[in-house]
Amino acid sequence: MAGNTLIEAKGIYKSFSGVPVLQDVHFEVKAGEVHALMGENGAGKSTLIKIITGVYTKDDGQIFWEGNPVEINSYQDCQKLGVACIYQELSVIPPLTVAQNVYLGREPRKGVFIDYAKMNQMTQELIDKYQFPLKPTTVVDNLGIGQRQLIEILKGLSQNSKLLIMDEPTASLSGKEAEMLFKIIQKLRSEGVSIIYISHRLEEVYMLSDRLTILRDGKNAAILEKEDIIPAKVIETMIGKVVDESAGSRKMLHSDDNAEVRLDVRGLTDKTDRYRNISFQVHRGEILGLGGLIGAGRTEVVRAIYGVDKAASGEVWLDGKKLNPSPKSSILEGIGFVPEDRRNQGFIPLLSTTKNVALTNYDIVKINGTSISDADELAMSKRAIQAIDIRPSNPDKQVGVMSGGNQQKVVLGKWLMRDLKLLIVDEPTAGIDVGAKDEIYSILEDLAKKGVAVIVVTSDLQELLRVSHRIIVMRKGDIVKEFKNVEVTQSKVLSAGQGVEEEAE
Amino acid sequence: MMKNFNWSKYSKPIILAAFIIVLSILRPKAFLSLDNFSNVLWSVAVIGIMVSGSIFVFLIGGIDLSIATLCAFSAVVVVSVTHMLGDTPGAVIAGVLAALIVGALAGAVHGVVITTFKIPAFLVTFATQSIFLGLAMVFTNNKIVSCTVPAFTAIGAFKILGFPLPVYFMAIIALISWYVLRKTVYGRYVYAVGGNATAAEISGINVRLSSIVCYMLSGLTTAMGGIVLASMTQQASSSTGAGYTNDVITAAVIGGVSLLGGEGTVPGAIFGAVLMGLLNNGLNLMSVPSTHAGLVKGLVIVVAVAFDAMQHADQSRKKVKKVKKASA
Numbered sequence A: 001m002a003g004n005t006l007i008e009a010k011g012i013y014k015s016f017s018g019v020p021v022l023q024d025v026h027f028e029v030k031a032g033e034v035h036a037l038m039g040e041n042g043a044g045k046s047t048l049i050k051i052i053t054g055v056y057t058k059d060d061g062q063i064f065w066e067g068n069p070v071e072i073n074s075y076q077d078c079q080k081l082g083v084a085c086i087y088q089e090l091s092v093i094p095p096l097t098v099a100q101n102v103y104l105g106r107e108p109r110k111g112v113f114i115d116y117a118k119m120n121q122m123t124q125e126l127i128d129k130y131q132f133p134l135k136p137t138t139v140v141d142n143l144g145i146g147q148r149q150l151i152e153i154l155k156g157l158s159q160n161s162k163l164l165i166m167d168e169p170t171a172s173l174s175g176k177e178a179e180m181l182f183k184i185i186q187k188l189r190s191e192g193v194s195i196i197y198i199s200h201r202l203e204e205v206y207m208l209s210d211r212l213t214i215l216r217d218g219k220n221a222a223i224l225e226k227e228d229i230i231p232a233k234v235i236e237t238m239i240g241k242v243v244d245e246s247a248g249s250r251k252m253l254h255s256d257d258n259a260e261v262r263l264d265v266r267g268l269t270d271k272t273d274r275y276r277n278i279s280f281q282v283h284r285g286e287i288l289g290l291g292g293l294i295g296a297g298r299t300e301v302v303r304a305i306y307g308v309d310k311a312a313s314g315e316v317w318l319d320g321k322k323l324n325p326s327p328k329s330s331i332l333e334g335i336g337f338v339p340e341d342r343r344n345q346g347f348i349p350l351l352s353t354t355k356n357v358a359l360t361n362y363d364i365v366k367i368n369g370t371s372i373s374d375a376d377e378l379a380m381s382k383r384a385i386q387a388i389d390i391r392p393s394n395p396d397k398q399v400g401v402m403s404g405g406n407q408q409k410v411v412l413g414k415w416l417m418r419d420l421k422l423l424i425v426d427e428p429t430a431g432i433d434v435g436a437k438d439e440i441y442s443i444l445e446d447l448a449k450k451g452v453a454v455i456v457v458t459s460d461l462q463e464l465l466r467v468s469h470r471i472i473v474m475r476k477g478d479i480v481k482e483f484k485n486v487e488v489t490q491s492k493v494l495s496a497g498q499g500v501e502e503e504a505e
Numbered sequence B: 001m002m003k004n005f006n007w008s009k010y011s012k013p014i015i016l017a018a019f020i021i022v023l024s025i026l027r028p029k030a031f032l033s034l035d036n037f038s039n040v041l042w043s044v045a046v047i048g049i050m051v052s053g054s055i056f057v058f059l060i061g062g063i064d065l066s067i068a069t070l071c072a073f074s075a076v077v078v079v080s081v082t083h084m085l086g087d088t089p090g091a092v093i094a095g096v097l098a099a100l101i102v103g104a105l106a107g108a109v110h111g112v113v114i115t116t117f118k119i120p121a122f123l124v125t126f127a128t129q130s131i132f133l134g135l136a137m138v139f140t141n142n143k144i145v146s147c148t149v150p151a152f153t154a155i156g157a158f159k160i161l162g163f164p165l166p167v168y169f170m171a172i173i174a175l176i177s178w179y180v181l182r183k184t185v186y187g188r189y190v191y192a193v194g195g196n197a198t199a200a201e202i203s204g205i206n207v208r209l210s211s212i213v214c215y216m217l218s219g220l221t222t223a224m225g226g227i228v229l230a231s232m233t234q235q236a237s238s239s240t241g242a243g244y245t246n247d248v249i250t251a252a253v254i255g256g257v258s259l260l261g262g263e264g265t266v267p268g269a270i271f272g273a274v275l276m277g278l279l280n281n282g283l284n285l286m287s288v289p290s291t292h293a294g295l296v297k298g299l300v301i302v303v304a305v306a307f308d309a310m311q312h313a314d315q316s317r318k319k320v321k322k323v324k325k326a327s328a
Helices: A045-052 A074-079 A098-102 A116-130 A145-158 A176-188 A201-206 A231-239 A298-305 A327-333 A342-348 A355-358 A374-388 A404-416 A435-449 A461-465 A490-498 B007-025 B034-061 B067-084 B089-117 B121-140 B150-157 B165-183 B185-195 B197-202 B205-232 B244-254 B266-285 B290-312 B314-327
Strands: A006-016 A019-032 A034-038 A060-065 A068-070 A083-088 A163-167 A194-198 A211-216 A219-225 A250-252 A263-269 A278-283 A287-292 A312-318 A321-323 A335-338 A423-424 A453-457 A470-475 A479-482 A488-490
Touching: A006 A045, A019 A034, A019 A211, A019 B121, A034 A045, A034 A201, A034 A321, A045 A098, A045 A163, A045 A194, A045 A335, A068 A145, A074 A083, A074 A470, A083 A145, A098 A116, A098 A145, A116 A176, A163 B205, A176 A194, A194 A201, A201 A219, A201 A327, A201 A479, A211 A231, A219 A231, A219 A404, A219 B089, A231 A490, A263 A453, A278 A423, A278 A453, A287 A298, A287 A435, A287 A461, A287 A490, A298 A312, A298 A335, A298 B314, A321 A327, A327 A335, A335 A355, A335 B185, A342 B150, A342 B197, A374 A404, A374 B165, A404 A435, A404 B150, A423 A435, A423 B290, A453 A461, A461 A490, A470 A490, A479 A490, A488 A490, A488 B150, B007 B266, B034 B067, B034 B089, B034 B185, B034 B205, B034 B244, B034 B266, B067 B121, B067 B150, B067 B205, B067 B244, B089 B121, B089 B150, B089 B205, B089 B314, B150 B205, B165 B185, B165 B205, B165 B266, B185 B205, B197 B205, B244 B290, B266 B290
Parallel strands: A019 A219, A034 A194, A034 A211, A083 A163, A163 A194, A287 A453, A287 A470, A335 A423, A423 A453
Antiparallel strands: A006 A019, A006 A060, A060 A068, A211 A219, A250 A488, A263 A278, A263 A312, A312 A321, A470 A479
């Protein structure tokens, strides 16, 4: 069971370009415990982990390893101490065997040759010790993602790691694979290995963790012992009780049922079961918030409505007309779409603001014969820059070198040039500073006032409550809850998204 | 003062001038003669014609390794068809059309296969390279076929105002290509697809169709290059156009066209073609054997790419990441 303190981070400060991300954070893991780290998106979890693993350098504070002060300046430093990080994106090499992957770069040798017999034997010993369902000689190509993750863990253990960091380890695992992982985690704990467990899934955290550190806005919100880990309390702490009573996290929703229906989604179902039988409507001038955890199927639903991906069945109606969604036809019908992954899906980095803004709008830019009117294209770009305050205001600036907030404004700005009926925005303010966030919210509100129906997909609860007139929550591919003309709080939405039954207040 | 010098803006004319000065000093008589001048122009014209089409493929981040052998095959087609139809001026027109159709079709096949099966362009065109070579051999029984009809040889040899006809072809084709890329909606789409295909798709662009058209244009100009080459040499064989794949790609890269896609202009590529023409001519005049010429050209590619990478260090790193991600 849990013993002495293995790692302790004291008074950690970190800020990025003047914005404090971590302030006086204290974090401690004991030998042989599973310590969960929780917090909303942007609470500072990944920053803290990156400081511990030497990816970022801290501004202030100290880290102790087994009681001794240490400087961790690179991932190699933390590996030497005995810390292994199991990444979400796995780094195993498919054509090699399990043993070859575990000892990659550290192969036992006999003269100049690799001693495969010894390598397999060493791997087998590890497998036996921790009871992994693996064989050293299996080629990784034939293994599922869960087993591949176990290889990563084995790799860490083979280097005598005393601390494993797992960041959302079950995000891409099936239920069965997750069960397997949980057993392994419990076995590791009983062998004295410590684990930092980061997950959004509360059930897992309750089941596995011995202690729980909660971060909120870059500060310690709570450190809970096993017996204090109670769902309602955890959610409350993550969101912040103080904030809970302020206007920001408690909101009376106002949605007008009598307003004309603009978007009508009927029984949308995915080919690969990421969402099923999704039906909802959005009214003229309404901002519908789509809440739920990452991976609940929200992004997939809006992509299907816009037509980037095709649904297996179901119908999409806009202003009483049935659509056959594809990006091109959606644009012409008056739908705008701001995708989730801005950098990879939102804009063309090498092109200027002008060309990015015009990209979806060549049906309204003046074209003489076959020749685009440069003047008209530029005029449109200047209108967008003015309408949404894009900086730098130079229309020839490459979008790829602009700040995240301004890139998003370019992505959004091109839709403002059109006569929209429906605008879908997916995580519209991810990675954007507070000032730009407010500007984006007011743009969405202005659009709604003009009669546009708006769908906002967001994992940021504050944002969800801030902009929505009505909220629907998805969980594991289903719509599980609708909040309409009622008072909502962040914890109600979060509970619905996580499938936690909220106690009667 | 040197600090403020905008090297990237003036690098091209400076390199060009340096090249001409060096050659003029080393081989003053041979290089500065009128005969040699038209030699250079011919060489430039063929590369210029081909790169004006291939640039479309490079801009979407693709590549065409079949340029040389498609060039050979279309040269064989124009000569054979002209010969079959009785060597009349009408037969020449038919032959030219047949070669152009072959080029466009070959490009269409590239585009369809690459976009349908999501196979990397270099693999597909690497395979078709061998197919076109085989077709050229089969068509000719692996012999040289020749055509000396004046109507045909005029294509490469006829001069207006002292310039051979291919130079005018190059000018016209480069101008069209420039216009399409710079002024039309399709041109904008090409840059968008090359810059970020996913974002282009979401913006309502038919990425697949746009890409197929790019490969067709490349095939078309490659066939034009083949026709001009056949006319200039009055013959065609499976080795017509050998080495042109390298020359065209090098011209594009020297001219600032990014092989990762999304970046590059027709004037840049034409500059590259002129430089390649001069380089070929220079190597020739310096009596560098053809075996060594390849070596020198390879080095030029490496230097040009390294230079370009230095200028765009940051951006290209990001793009390579993206490409890796996409192919993973």
